Amino acid sequence: MPTRGFPAASVSAIASERSVGSQVAYNGDQLTIRRLSEDAFKGIDVAMFAAGADVSLLYAPVAAEAGALVIDKSSAWRMKANVPLVVPEVNGGDIHANEGIIASPNCTTIPLTMVLDALRKRTPIRRVVVSTYQAASGAGRALMDELESQTEAIAASKTPEVNATSHQLAYNVIPGGWKPDADGYNEEEMKLVAETRKILHDPTLHIAATCVRVPVPIGHSESVLIETGDKISASDARLILGEAPGMIVEDDPHAKLYPTPHGVAGKDEVYVGRIRDDISSSHGLMLWLVSDNLRKGAALNAVQIAEHALEMGVI
Numbered sequence: 414m415p416t417r418g419f420p421a422a423s424v425s426a427i428a429s430e431r432s433v434g435s436q437v438a439y440n441g442d443q444l445t446i447r448r449l450s451e452d453a454f455k456g457i458d459v460a461m462f463a464a465g466a467d468v469s470l471l472y473a474p475v476a477a478e479a480g481a482l483v484i485d486k487s488s489a490w491r492m493k494a495n496v497p498l499v500v501p502e503v504n505g506g507d508i509h510a511n512e513g514i515i516a517s518p519n520c521t522t523i524p525l526t527m528v529l530d531a532l533r534k535r536t537p538i539r540r541v542v543v544s545t546y547q548a549a550s551g552a553g554r555a556l557m558d559e560l561e562s563q564t565e566a567i568a569a570s571k572t573p574e575v576n577a578t579s580h581q582l583a584y585n586v587i588p589g590g591w592k593p594d595a596d597g598y599n600e601e602e603m604k605l606v607a608e609t610r611k612i613l614h615d616p617t618l619h620i621a622a623t624c625v626r627v628p629v630p631i632g633h634s635e636s637v638l639i640e641t642g643d644k645i646s647a648s649d650a651r652l653i654l655g656e657a658p659g660m661i662v663e664d665d666p667h668a669k670l671y672p673t674p675h676g677v678a679g680k681d682e683v684y685v686g687r688i689r690d691d692i693s694s695s696h697g698l699m700l701w702l703v704s705d706n707l708r709k710g711a712a713l714n715a716v717q718i719a720e721h722a723l724e725m726g727v728i
């Protein structure tokens with residue numbers, strides 16, 4: 414927040430019982446973490462929740478009732494009809510319809526909708542097939558720490574401990590780890606499908622996903638096949654995406670120029686590269702996108718929602 418100069422007169426930090434009394438850095442200052450309670454939201458204008466769906470389900474209505482605009486990072490409220498699900502560059506106008514709670518999408522959904530929205534201004538999107546390569550930090554602090562300790566254990570010829578997910582993540586990739594459905598897709602893949610349709614206001618969009626966890630600390634990547642109504646050539650797509658808000662095209666494979674999670678971690682923009690004409694269909698486009706899941710995939714998107722709400726007079 415300090416890097417964006419959000420005009421907050423005061424900021425409070427709230428976490429679980431475990432963290433009460435410890436300090437967290439904010440804007441060159443240290444905030445002392447307070448306990449979450451029903452009274453915690455009195456006098457608060459904006460309450461940002463990033464504590465998981467169970468906490469949001471219980472406390473977001475309490476905060477909204479106390480007069481705060483809730484911006485929720487969890488999946489708890491995203492698909493509720495009276496809760497806007499917002500990527501400001503795509504559907505910032507939906508903020509007007511809020512009834513006290515606004516949801517911020519899944520960290521893979523946000524960059525994908527930005528790409529699809531930019532392209533569909535030229536011609537409708539017919540079909541999307543996406544495979545994700547998701548960083549450890551997308552599952553929270555516990556898996557990020559475990560990736561580091563597993564890597565150290567392997568380097569020291571010790572057996573790595575596996576606690577935070579189903580399989581060893583270091584030196585491995587895991588094509589799952591989320592709750593599977595009866596038909597073989599999992600919760601993460603179906604979130605990506607449902608949330609993309611909601612944000613784009615396109616409930617019948619043909620879209621399928623495979624989500625994979627990779628041993629990367631920060632930065633989600635996605636390999637995307639997009640079929641459009643009229644053909645968009647790779648060179649046209651480079652121009653369209655290069656002009657889209659919040660997006661940077663890095664695409665010159667001959668010069669070894671393409672986005673990587675290591676290169677994008679810490680950046681605000683969504684990076685796109687490897688833009689190619691699909692050689693298997695006449696109206697297809699293939700590309701690779703990378704974004705920092707902790708920034709645009711999470712905190713930054715929430716702050717941008719607050720900035721938009723402020724500009725729109727909603728706060």
Ligand SMILES: NC(=O)c1ccc[n+]([C@@H]2O[C@H](COP(=O)([O-])OP(=O)(O)OC[C@H]3O[C@@H](n4cnc5c(N)ncnc54)[C@H](OP(=O)(O)O)[C@@H]3O)[C@@H](O)[C@H]2O)c1
Nearest residue numbers: 428429432449463464465486487520550551553554706711
């Ligand atoms: N990480 C991402 O890339 C990402 C992206 C988009 C959305 N999200 C969503 O954001 C939410 C948080 O994810 P995360 O990755 O930040 O998880 P995390 O690293 O595990 O952090 C969870 C935070 O929630 C707090 N918390 C847990 N239980 C609580 C309780 N009962 N009362 C008050 N605070 C409580 C924890 O406090 P303590 O430190 O005291 O335990 C901690 O600060 C999840 O819903 C996740 O799906 C995450």
